[in-house]
Amino acid sequence: MFATTPLRVVAVSAGLSQPSSTRLLADRLAAATRERLTAEQDRAGRDDRDVEVRVIELRDLAVDIANHLVSGFPSAGLREAIDAVTEADGLIAVTPVFTASYSGLFKSFFDLIDHTALTGKPVVIAATGGTARHSLVLEHALRPLFAYLRAVTVPTSVYAASEDWGSSGDEYTEGLPSRIRRAGGELASAVLGRTVSGASRAPGLDDGEDAVVPFEQQLADLRLD
């Protein structure tokens, strides 16, 4: 038997209040994803890979994020959070809606992630807001952001308005729990269907000599060899 690495699901929550409905939605999505990851592996009769879920609260990193923007390098804690996101097998990204878009804190965090670091990564996007009128923020703001980052965003995005926490849907609309389950299922399928797990970033300084294009090649590209 080979020891297998766990499947890592990371949820990023940009909620600011404590307790926060954004965090609540992140937790619910993470739980739904874990449940489906376990169930799908059982069904396929595979040896289960453990599922590790981690929630990153951007509120705790707000000052570090601002300092990174100003100074150009991350604190140790922020570095660790960025690494967790880039190395995750599946990502859940949840923001409150502020002024018709994702919050500034949410955007600032993703601004600090290398633009190639999320390539091919399965992502669920989700948002919270006071009224359902903002729900298309997911489609006109978050989905293009992750498209730019070349992530694989699953079809179902989850918007939770205040009223969703106290209602169960109607004949036209599924309730919040079933939307969360659907998104979690899509993310689980995408994670398990991925051929390469973990980070898919471009080679960097951490890869040592593998990161360098040999100088002869650099000269040849300029036809100076």
Place this chain on the structure above:
Amino acid sequence: MQFGIFTVGDVTTDPTTGRTPTENERIKATLAIAQKAEEVGLDVFATGEHHNPPFVPSSPTTTLGYIAARTENLILSTSTTLITTNDPVKIAEDYATLQHLADGRVDLMMGRGNTGPVYPWFGKDIRQGIPMAIENYALLHKLWREDVVDWEGKFRTPLQSFTATPRPLDGVPPFVWHGSIRSPEIAEQAAYYGDGFFHNNIFWPMEHTRKMVDLYRRRYAHYGHGTAEQAIVGLGGQVFMRKNSQDAVREFRPYFDNAPVYGHGPSLEDFTRETPLTVGSPQEVIERTLTFRDAVGDYQRQLFLMDHAGLPLKTVLEQLDILGEEVVPVLRKEFANLRPAGVPESAPVHPAVAAARVSGKES
């Protein structure tokens, strides 16, 4: 080991007085600082090159030529010379001339610059930054080593039967460093030529500097210039000192808090913990600087940034006194004791400089 200072040449308001020096004052202060560096026994003075306010050093060889005439031992260098937007032919001419004026006391550091608009202002495309650094340096390297050059590249007009004049002093080109904060391509370039690699080591954590230097060392060995330990490494650093640590912190804090680049960001305490900045007593600076060696191995040049963020000239000169009298003599001894045989003591100096030093010691 060579010790010295490097300047960015920023004109910055002193946050404690609200006074901003004129450009003339800043330029004259730079000259005074360089001459002080020689007086207190430092080895190197390096100036940056910028083409936008609030910086004054747009014409480094003019300034270095003046300093050459007013000093006898100081090695004049740059931090950095823009290999992207300058014509490599002009760099070859300017620095060969400076080499003659200074009797060989010249080396220089290639860099790509950090100000986006400088590229378009000089008719260049910033997206071609690395290819330009590679091609332009390949030409500069050739111009200093071959008397008659035929050349065709992507970034400048071709040359047929071109001779850059004056030829390097005694036929020996100035030693070249390549500076980069985070581009592995530049570490690779330095290694390929067997040139020096310099990390500015100011804004980023030491761990990052270590990775860049480590890459350069391994590639230096790969290209057969010597062992990884023999590669020529330079580091920056940033210090502010007073006899008592608390006085240093108290005096430097307003300059730190309002400094260009990192001001209004992390606290002084966070920044000193996470980056090589040291604010404290001379002994603390000695101890911190010795830890650089633990990270990158035995290295050949240490430059300190001393004159930025609006610090008044008087303070900078006091800092240089402390650096030259209390810090560098101890570091010289400590680094020399730690350095194994076979690892170069310093970056290569011009034979004329080496000869002058030998005769100076004998007389």
